[in-house]
Amino acid sequence: MGANQDRKSILTRIRGVMGDESVEGNIIETQVFCINDGAIIPTGSWRPEEYTHNDHANPRAFVFDPNMIWRFKEDNELVHFTAGTILWRKEYDQIRYCLMRRRRYPAGYYTIPAGHIELGETPHMSALRESFEESGLGVISIEQIAGGSTPYEGIELLDECRRGSIYHIWTLFSCECIGEPSLSEEGDVIGWYTQSEIINNLSLNRASGYFFGELFNETPKNVRDQ
Ligand SMILES: [Zn+2]
Ligand SMILES: [Zn+2]
Known part of the structure; x- marks a missing residue:
């Protein structure tokens, strides 16, 4: 070989x-x-x-x-299904968003909490599980902003993961949070960032770059190619 x-x-x-x-x-x-x-x-x-x-x-x-949901496309490319959360809180009149810098592939890029949806999970369950595992924050309200009630109804993004896929079907939620984030084994930095820091300073993975671009109506400057 x-x-x-x-x-x-x-x-x-x-x-x-x-x-x-x-x-x-x-x-x-x-x-x-x-x-x-x-x-x-x-x-x-x-x-x-x-x-x-x-x-x-x-x-x-x-x-x-x-436990993971996956399927092959007609052309034999591999597709995974992902639920992500934009976690935010209001500090006086400013909104800050919780991002984590990845310690694993793609290492060094900031991301929203997100992960592969498991068999038997709804996107909603998966998003709450992943956001808690990766941030430890308490969610006080949750709103779905992309995708549907099953993992299959989301937005397809080109977005590499360490489990080999380049295509992910995304479901996305927005959650108002309380508390301070804590690091999981997936990250080496976690914190609260303003819109300006996300647009101008952070190196973002592809999906986070896409979703913040949609949210802010402005494309972040440093987004990973794939
Ligand atoms: Zn080999
Ligand atoms: Zn994947």
């Missing part, structure tokens, strides 16, 4: 192994495939930050978690 096979041919082979979409109970253990060549990576040698296979190391792999 060559070190860098065509992504589509690797995904075509993985689809043959995994099937067309996630089905509850079909896989019992996490399945990991090398992103360079599609080889099966023993889960014991895979770490969320990076794994090494033969002569190559990569922060990304194709990871199929038994």
